[in-house]
Amino acid sequence: MAVYTGKDxxxxxxxxxxxHSLMLAVRAGATERLAVLFARHHMGLFxxxxxxxxxxxxxxxxxxxxxxxxxxxxxxxxxxxxxLPWLYGIARNTAHEGWKTTRHDPEPFNDETPAAPSDHExxxxxxxxxxxxxxxxxxxxxxxxxxxxxxxxxVRELSIADLALLFDCxxxxxxxxxxxxxxxxxxxFDQATGTTTAPHEPxxxxxxxxxx
Amino acid sequence: MxxxxxxxxxxxxxxxxxxxxxxxxxxxxxxxxxxxxxxEAAQLEQLFALLDYQExxxxxxxxxxxxxxxxxxxASPGTAYTAVPxxxxxxxxxxxxxxxxxxxxxxxxxxxxxxRPLGAFSYSTALLCVGLLGGQLLPPGALGVHTPNANQExxxxxxxxxxxxxxxPPALPYSSPKLLS
Numbered sequence: 001m002a003v004y005t006g007k008d009x010x011x012x013x014x015x016x017x018x019x020h021s022l023m024l025a026v027r028a029g030a031t032e033r034l035a036v037l038f039a040r041h042h043m044g045l046f047x048x049x050x051x052x053x054x055x056x057x058x059x060x061x062x063x064x065x066x067x068x069x070x071x072x073x074x075x076x077x078x079x080x081x082x083x084l085p086w087l088y089g090i091a092r093n094t095a096h097e098g099w100k101t102t103r104h105d106p107e108p109f110n111d112e113t114p115a116a117p118s119d120h121e122x123x124x125x126x127x128x129x130x131x132x133x134x135x136x137x138x139x140x141x142x143x144x145x146x147x148x149x150x151x152x153x154x155v156r157e158l159s160i161a162d163l164a165l166l167f168d169c170x171x172x173x174x175x176x177x178x179x180x181x182x183x184x185x186x187x188x189f190d191q192a193t194g195t196t197t198a199p200h201e202p203x204x205x206x207x208x209x210x211x212x
Numbered sequence: 213m214x215x216x217x218x219x220x221x222x223x224x225x226x227x228x229x230x231x232x233x234x235x236x237x238x239x240x241x242x243x244x245x246x247x248x249x250x251x252e253a254a255q256l257e258q259l260f261a262l263l264d265y266q267e268x269x270x271x272x273x274x275x276x277x278x279x280x281x282x283x284x285x286x287a288s289p290g291t292a293y294t295a296v297p298x299x300x301x302x303x304x305x306x307x308x309x310x311x312x313x314x315x316x317x318x319x320x321x322x323x324x325x326x327x328r329p330l331g332a333f334s335y336s337t338a339l340l341c342v343g344l345l346g347g348q349l350l351p352p353g354a355l356g357v358h359t360p361n362a363n364q365e366x367x368x369x370x371x372x373x374x375x376x377x378x379x380x381p382p383a384l385p386y387s388s389p390k391l392l393s
Binding site: 031032034035038039042043046047050051056059060063064067068071131132135150151154175178179182183185186189 | 220223224255256258259260262263264265266267268269270272273274276277278280281284
């Protein structure tokens with residue numbers, strides 16, 4: 001059986017089987033194996049929902065809901081599928097329905113943001129917190145699909161091919177969309193921080209031959 | 213490598229784009245001699261570091277999920293996940309598809325409609341008043357609705373006889389002294 005080879009050496013579930021094997025076990029009826037998947041991925045999902053603009057409590061609810069959906073839709077998990085794109089596909093749908101439930105886009109700021117890591121000096125910590133708020137502002141100004149794409153592109157294990165599958169387009173198109181989304185995010189972020197971008201000519205997005 | 217190529221790689225946003233050793237070494241060589249691109253790279257790294265910052269959820273999340281998982285397990289042991297009909301698709305499109313409304317203008321109405329309850333109430337009251345006023349101000353027959361007169365002769369339209377009817381309440385079959393008194 002394959003062994004989980006996550007990049008986090010401190011992960012207590014290092015010796016556990018990989019995600020795919022665990023998911024197949026869940027599909028076969030070993031419901032308790034979902035707890036291991038939860039332990040591995042709840043943090044990533046929580047931060048995904050948070051950065052999408054949900055409040056802390058909403059994000060926690062959405063994480064639980066996403067994992068309950070995994071249980072509910074375990075039968076649709078194919079033996080040749082990749083677990084992580086499947087998981088984040090469910091997370092995307094859960095987040096979409098979360099917006100429908102709350103029926104409004106989030107407030108740009110909320111006071112629930114915890115303090116930045118405490119090993120910094122107070123002034124540095126304050127500056128970091130301010131930058132986080134600027135990023136939050138900038139992300140919320142982006143259209144939702146661009147926000148999703150940027151956040152999912154930061155999930156280490158999701159390849160461009162996985163993103164293309166999630167967003168139902170070609171890998172070339174994903175590269176172009178990601179490039180443009182990042183450019184837009186940078187503009188908004190610079191506006192929020194009050195800085196200006198370097199006086200360089202705009203960079204053309206990467207060439208995207210249409211791939212299927 | 214020139215600045216344009218360098219920035220193209222820097223702002224590609226995905227580690228895959230910088231993964232090859234050749235690209236990495238060329239990029240480093242360019243950054244070593246170009247202060248503007250170095251500045252750009254530093255700014256992007258800061259942005260990526262902020263994006264990658266991981267916030268800790270509360271411990272209640274794991275505890276709450278354990279409870280829900282336990283409930284799901286005991287509700288239908290071993291087969292809890294098959295309780296809901298599954299989407300049997302071969303394409304790896306996970307989860308239920310987003311629900312699309314059948315009404316063509318529902319999206320527009322949803323966009324225009326206020327989200328707060330007080331706003332929605334005021335909006336609907338105003339719409340009701342506009343409808344009532346509009347109904348009062350419109351001349352009879354303006355909307356093509358025929359409102360017959362009591363004195364009008366019966367008219368046959370497409371084989372259907374339209375008779376103006378004068379309504380009079382039916383007489384009581386008996387007069388109750390208690391009611392009349």
